Amino acid sequence: MTKILVDLGKxxxxxxxVVAAPDIFDLGDTGRVELLEATVADDRLDDVREAIRSCPAAALTLEEPAS
Ligand code: SF4
Structure with missing residues (x-):
């Protein structure tokens, strides 16, 4: 499992x-991203990587598991 890291300051x-992976990201009442899942299964990694690429604020990163 790969962990998603969010920089709420960014x-x-x-x-x-949310558009790229609505089952994993949501917008909370604060107008900032909320994670619906803190970790990503391997079969969802492509959509999460697309979400990270599409974030204009570069607020999302992945913590890749040590191999
Ligand atoms: S795309 Fe980036 S800036 Fe926009 S809600 Fe998601 S994490 Fe926040």
Whole structure:
């Protein structure tokens, strides 16, 4: 499992991540991203990587498991 890291100080609520992976990202009442899942199963990694790429604020990163 790969962990998603969010820098809420950078998140501007653009919601690109929600569009890319709505089962994993949501926007909370604060207008900042909320994680619906803190870790990503391997079969969801492509969508999460797309969400990270599409974030204009570069607020999302992946903590890759040590191999
Ligand atoms: S795309 Fe980036 S800035 Fe927008 S809500 Fe998601 S994490 Fe926040």
């Amino acid at each position: 998140c501007q609520g653009y919601a690109n991540c």
